[in-house]
Amino acid sequence: MKTEQLTCDYLIVGAGAVGMAFADVLLHETNANILIIDKNAKPGGHWNYAYPFVTLHQPSAFYGVCSKELNRGVIDKCGMNEGLMGLASGQEVSAYFDAVMNETFLPSGRVQYFPMCEYKGNKQFVSALNGTQYDVTVNKKIVDATYLNTNIPLTHTPSFTRDDDVAFAPVNTVVQHIAKHSNYVVIGGGKTGIDTCLWLLQNHVSPNNIHWVVSRDAWLLNRKNTQPLTSFFFDAIGAQANQVEAIAASTSIEDMFDKLEESGVLLRLDKTVRPCMFHGATVSEIELKALQSLRSVIRHGRVSHISKDKLHFENATWDMPDNALVIDCSASALTNLEMKPVFEGDVITPQTVRAYQPVFSAALIAHVEAAYSDEKQKQLLTQVVPLPNRDIDWLPMTAAMLRNMQIWGEDQALKAWIYHCRLDGFSRIVHGVDKDDREKMQVLGRLKSAGAPAMQKLMTYIHGLKAAGQL
Known part of the structure; x- marks a missing residue:
């Protein structure tokens, strides 16, 4: 098949949140021509596969791209986020990125967008629709916006096995499988597991019928401390002051975490269980109280096998309740924890340069590319903040x-x-x-x-x- 030739200044691989935030800054701060390729049919990356009740964990006010507001300035008046800034739903985020592409990027005349395409490396990609191959002349740099590999629950392969007669659903398809079950076994203690337990509670499932498998307890962040409003100054900036004071006054790592909890910087599900994980999951105080209403929290480590009557762990078993649906929430949000230089020759690899904020990080990296010329200075300004997994990674x-x-x-x-x-x-x-x-x-x-x-x-x-x- 004939190979088509294309030319651009920047070739961005990936139209997820990171790639879009990077492209937006380039578009508004330079005269560069940008070519974006992505394997999905629409922009938004993993949001194309989001489970139906997913929302952002932190305020919409500082998510998305620089040039277009996502948040509507709404303070939630009811629900488990009451009194705090609104959290966009997965559908809202997906529609937002589609609007950014079609209302801002493409009308500029400086962005070419190729969805449903697979990048093959060496500035070449191929269309999944018709097999057309493309060879790109890149005048400036390649931007790998796929490096922070997001693990999607729908396509995630669990680490455990299961028998064929087990009622089982990935969280993405749980709505289709939810009916006619009396009990729900949620596997996964991270953000997705938290979302699923809260969704069940909000839909009037009794806490007695929700069984939460938490292989590792996690330190959590208080969403009240993430509100970008002057009225929350003493919560947001006060928490930052509390954090540095707790660290400075501590006598050991364990004492540091105790002081961080005492000062309201970190939260945990159960005061009697010492967390050993930290992924940056954020909850409201109302959500935490709801999660603490669950009495069936199973802490035997990772599930190894599921049979109709038992959950099997490495050193324990747990009796399954009657008529139970197992909901898989075990996929990790980000699977690539290895760091590499953001600026390296003719390749830019966006990573987190501020914790918890991949889109701000991508935007700042794009600005550094646009505004600075010295490679060493670019590297100095974009040193990678490592993604956490264990508590000590904090x-x-x-x-x-x-x-x-x-x-x-x-x-x-x-x-x-x-x-x-x-x-x-x-x-x-x-x-x-x-x-x-x-x-x-x-x-x-x-x-x-x-x-x-x-x-x-x-x-x-x-x-x-x-x-x-x-x-």
């Missing part, structure tokens, strides 16, 4: 985030860009503080004075973990 993640914030703060031009970036949730709250507001200035003073001691303490702990072979 330490290098937080240290890397504090390091980047200090570096950005010393670059006045970048500091100004962050202030005006829609995807940054908190700069405007901080810079909008009236110098005569003693209470708020006191919080900022606490944050500033504890920052350096906290960083020093983190590095001491990290050095010890590395010496012990734990990091």
